[in-house]
Amino acid sequence: RQCELRAETDSVTGALNTVGFERKTRKYLLSQNPQYAVVVMQLCNYRQLTQTFGRNKSSQFLTYLYKVLKTNLGSAEPIGRMSGGKFCFLLKNRQESAIRARLMRISENVNQFNQKATVPYKAELQFGVYVPENSTEFLPGILEKIEYLLENSDQTYSFFRESKEETADRKWDLICQMERSLLNGDLQMY
Numbered sequence: 001r002q003c004e005l006r007a008e009t010d011s012v013t014g015a016l017n018t019v020g021f022e023r024k025t026r027k028y029l030l031s032q033n034p035q036y037a038v039v040v041m042q043l044c045n046y047r048q049l050t051q052t053f054g055r056n057k058s059s060q061f062l063t064y065l066y067k068v069l070k071t072n073l074g075s076a077e078p079i080g081r082m083s084g085g086k087f088c089f090l091l092k093n094r095q096e097s098a099i100r101a102r103l104m105r106i107s108e109n110v111n112q113f114n115q116k117a118t119v120p121y122k123a124e125l126q127f128g129v130y131v132p133e134n135s136t137e138f139l140p141g142i143l144e145k146i147e148y149l150l151e152n153s154d155q156t157y158s159f160f161r162e163s164k165e166e167t168a169d170r171k172w173d174l175i176c177q178m179e180r181s182l183l184n185g186d187l188q189m190y
Contacts, residue, residue: 007019007020008020008023010080010081012059012062012063012081013062013063013065013066013081014063014066015066015069015079015080015081015087016078016079016080016081017080017081018080018082018083020080021078021079021080021082021088021139022080022139022140024078024080025038025078025080025090025139026139028076028078028090029090029132029135029137029138029139029142030135031135032135033135034094034132034133034134034135035092035093035094036077036090036091036092036094036132037090037091037093037094037099037129037130037131037132038088038090038129038130038131038132038139038142038143038146039088039089039090039091039099039103039127039128039129039130040082040086040087040088040127040128040143040146040147040150041065041069041086041087041088041089041103041106041125041126041127042085042086042125042126042127042128042150043065043084043085043086043123043124043125044085044124044125044126045123045124046058046084046085046086047084049061049085049121049123061113061123062081062085064110064113065085065087065110065123066079066081066087068106068109068110069087069089069106071109072102072105072106072109073089073091074092076092077089077090077091077092078090082143088143091129094131096129096159099129099159100157103127103129103157104157106125107125107127107156110123110125111123125156126150126153126155126156126158127156127157127158128146128147128149128150128153128158128160129146129157129158129159129160130142130145130146130149130159130160131159131160145160146160
């Protein structure tokens with residue numbers, strides 16, 4: 001059991017790692033009536049923070065970020081640290097205005113860490129939000145969409161919106177590739 005916990009826990013912050021987060025969120029995302037939004041919080045100036053203050057201080061700051069998230073999220077809203085300065089968590093609300101308000105509060109709380117310092121340092125955060133439409137979507141695919149969203153946006157709060165045409169085009173592409181994939185043996189069933 002201890003080995004399993006270590007395998008699913010981030011050694012720096014104590015949050016779930018990618019594997020642990022995926023396992024924990026599976027039951028929430030695969031329910032018949034999805035109630036959660038998936039959020040990725042990215043510390044944009046993480047590399048600068050590490051280079052300026054060193055690895056120990058940046059690790060302390062990542063732990064601080066995790067504590068802020070734990071304080072602002074409920075027990076049924078899991079949190080995981082993906083890599084570097086990137087965290088992922090579930091929000092139990094699907095309305096954009098409510099999600100935005102909670103993310104703004106998290107951002108404000110994060111930036112209270114050194115307000116009394118002579119030269120306050122502002123953490124530059126960026127949030128990517130994806131609201132699953134059905135229970136057939138898996139976390140890796142959702143995270144891929146959010147990563148794409150964050151790479152192509154300069155906004156602090158970005159919400160993934162997929163048009164019906166893009167969905168239809170993607171389904172048609174998969175249908176067209178199916179016969180070739182079967183002939184090549186690309187698919188394996190267990």
